[in-house]
Amino acid sequence: MADHEGLFPGAEPDIAALIADRPNLTMDPADGLMLEGVALATIARDLGTPCWVYGAGTIRARLAALGDALRGAKLDHAHIHYAVKANDHLAILAIMAAEGVGADVVSAGEFQRALKAGIPASRIVFSGVGKTVADLRLAVSEGIAQINVESREELAMLSAVAEAAGRVVDIVIRVNPDVDAETHAKITTGRAENKFGIAWDEAEAVYGYAATLPGLRALGLAVHIGSQILSMAPFRAAFGRVGELVERLRASGHMVTRVDCGGGIGIPYGAEAAPSLGDFAAALAETLGGLGLDLMLEPGRWLVAPAGVLLASVVLAKQTGTRRFIVLDAAMNDLVRPAMYDAWHGIVPVSAMDSAGPVTAADVVGPVCETGDTFARDRMLPLLGPEAVVAILDAGAYGAVMSSTYNARPLAAAALVDGDRYAVISPRQDIAALWSRETVPEWLSDAAAPSY
Numbered sequence: 001m002a003d004h005e006g007l008f009p010g011a012e013p014d015i016a017a018l019i020a021d022r023p024n025l026t027m028d029p030a031d032g033l034m035l036e037g038v039a040l041a042t043i044a045r046d047l048g049t050p051c052w053v054y055g056a057g058t059i060r061a062r063l064a065a066l067g068d069a070l071r072g073a074k075l076d077h078a079h080i081h082y083a084v085k086a087n088d089h090l091a092i093l094a095i096m097a098a099e100g101v102g103a104d105v106v107s108a109g110e111f112q113r114a115l116k117a118g119i120p121a122s123r124i125v126f127s128g129v130g131k132t133v134a135d136l137r138l139a140v141s142e143g144i145a146q147i148n149v150e151s152r153e154e155l156a157m158l159s160a161v162a163e164a165a166g167r168v169v170d171i172v173i174r175v176n177p178d179v180d181a182e183t184h185a186k187i188t189t190g191r192a193e194n195k196f197g198i199a200w201d202e203a204e205a206v207y208g209y210a211a212t213l214p215g216l217r218a219l220g221l222a223v224h225i226g227s228q229i230l231s232m233a234p235f236r237a238a239f240g241r242v243g244e245l246v247e248r249l250r251a252s253g254h255m256v257t258r259v260d261c262g263g264g265i266g267i268p269y270g271a272e273a274a275p276s277l278g279d280f281a282a283a284l285a286e287t288l289g290g291l292g293l294d295l296m297l298e299p300g301r302w303l304v305a306p307a308g309v310l311l312a313s314v315v316l317a318k319q320t321g322t323r324r325f326i327v328l329d330a331a332m333n334d335l336v337r338p339a340m341y342d343a344w345h346g347i348v349p350v351s352a353m354d355s356a357g358p359v360t361a362a363d364v365v366g367p368v369c370e371t372g373d374t375f376a377r378d379r380m381l382p383l384l385g386p387e388a389v390v391a392i393l394d395a396g397a398y399g400a401v402m403s404s405t406y407n408a409r410p411l412a413a414a415a416l417v418d419g420d421r422y423a424v425i426s427p428r429q430d431i432a433a434l435w436s437r438e439t440v441p442e443w444l445s446d447a448a449a450p451s452y
């Protein structure tokens with residue numbers, strides 16, 4: 001994702017465009033910004049801020065659109081495994097479960113969350129470069145559908161685990177196609193120098209090795225080249241290479257029946273052009289569609305990012321020298337993406353009156369004691385006084401899941417909107433929960449207190 005803070009001043013969408021581009025958002029003249037059928041001001045008032053709000057209807061609509069695009073490209077054997085890491089809240093996973101979507105997990109914790117939310121193990125795949133023996137034992141004993149193996153070492157570990165459990169586990173081999181996803185360096189995963197997958201030149205040999213292991217049934221390949229990918233070229237290149245590898249493996253007598261194509265479909269956070277689902281499905285169909293494979297997809301961000309906002313209140317607005325700062329009660333500990341990836345998120349005042357005011361440039365920051373705690377620089381926003389509420393957009397993916405309690409800030413509340421109703425799905429974390437896992441050794445309190 002490009003850091004376009006300040007790079008294209010004037011190319012940033014204004015408040016009206018941000019709303020117009022998002023079918024789940026509307027600005028009601030009286031009730032202000034609505035997510036689906038619920039006024040966000042109501043949720044801010046009831047739950048306080050900072051507060052995550054997700055739209056269930058939005059997620060279902062996006063799932064349906066993805067399904068339609070795949071069917072439209074005649075990809076009838078394509079299965080969606082939601083990348084749980086994007087948003088692992090049980091309520092979000094329950095939506096996926098109800099829609100019959102599988103899950104892509106990367107830890108025992110995610111695996112157990114998915115099970116808890118009602119996604120059966122037979123619809124769960126396990127990715128990740130560092131699965132432990134304990135992770136593998138759990139996945140095997142629960143009857144996981146597939147493990148995406150990333151190294152020779154993991155193949156041997158997994159085969160031993162499977163044999164000990166008296167099982168044969170279905171696996172695919174994650175290959176590293178050495179394709180640049182043209183996204184932010186921190187979320188590029190398919191370059192040769194990245195830690196992920198089996199090196200391209202070794203893929204055939206490793207597949208052959210996997211086929212010799214008694215606890216495993218090698219069924220195909222997996223590839224995931226990065227996240228927030230905004231052009232089709234890297235997808236085409238990676239899927240094309242994988243298609244060639246499928247044919248080579250088959251020519252050497254291997255069974256290859258499935259390819260897991262990973263996630264990574266980008267969304268427009270600002271005014272950037274994003275791939276259409278039609279283009280994505282067409283690229284899949286052209287590169288892998290004719291090989292008689294079961295295709296799997298692991299989208300995370302595309303399904304849930306636009307379904308969520310982070311509500312925050314203005315603590316105060318201050319002017320220092322030439323800069324105008326809007327200080328929010330949300331911070332980098334809540335939404336770290338701007339600090340971590342220089343990510344751009346739309347910011348919209350929740351009140352219709354606030355949104356209609358004349359705009360000037362402001363830096364939108366949080367209260368954490370780091371300059372990186374900046375949501376936006378030189379953002380054209382109306383004057384916002386204390387207690388004005390803003391919605392930080394497209395925060396449904398890699399938002400709450402990446403939160404911390406840095407600066408002893410409790411985790412934010414969360415609500416789920418569904419049409420015109422909403423429910424609290426996480427209360428704000430209790431202050432005492434911040435230290436509930438901490439104990440002070442007795443000897444510390446026994447010591448005589450010196451005075452300084």
Ligand code: LLP
Binds near residue numbers: 187227263265302337
């Ligand atoms: N499959 C695998 C193997 C992955 O590693 C990922 C994401 C996905 C699927 C889902 O990718 P998506 O469709 O969401 O792009 N924290 C970063 C994003 C990290 C993505 C890591 N892997 C961010 O906030 O942009």
